[in-house]
Amino acid sequence: MSNSVIKNKTVSTCVTEDISEKAKDNLAKQGLTVSEYIRLSLIKAANNEVRLVSFLDSPEAIKAKNEAETGQVSTIGSSNDFDAWIDKIDTD
Template sequence: MTQAPIKNKIVSTRVTANIQDRARKNLADQGLTVSEYIRLALVKAANNEVQLVNFLDSSEALEAKREAETDQLETIGDLNDFNDWIEKINED
């Protein structure tokens, strides 16, 4: 009985051109391509070797929560300012 060839799967994702360019440069400095890095990351995820970071437990997040719970808030803008900030982040 012959073994069937292993079929490769293609995984794709979308990022901004700026992020792709920066990632490509930083990974090249370490001798990796973006594809190689993603492949390594997926192998680690498949082997349950990924430790996710819970940003809600960071010292900054806990301090912000404490400030909100004790009404120590400072208004720094409105919803339009927030939307402008999000658009600027997406451009980067």
């Protein structure tokens, strides 16, 4: 008889229904469930086998940074406009 103890940890995350369904459909095409994919991803992360993606290094982000640094920007509204826009999103 073995004295080893199997420990299980449940990890959960929240995403929109649309993201969940798209992920489920795409992973099924590769023969994986969402749970299997997450488990495999966590194993890779634990073994330091993942390459993190920096969205700040994307061509779009670099271009936007360059435009901001060289003053090639325009104001399209005030911070109050932004707050109103966020409030509208929250109520929709």
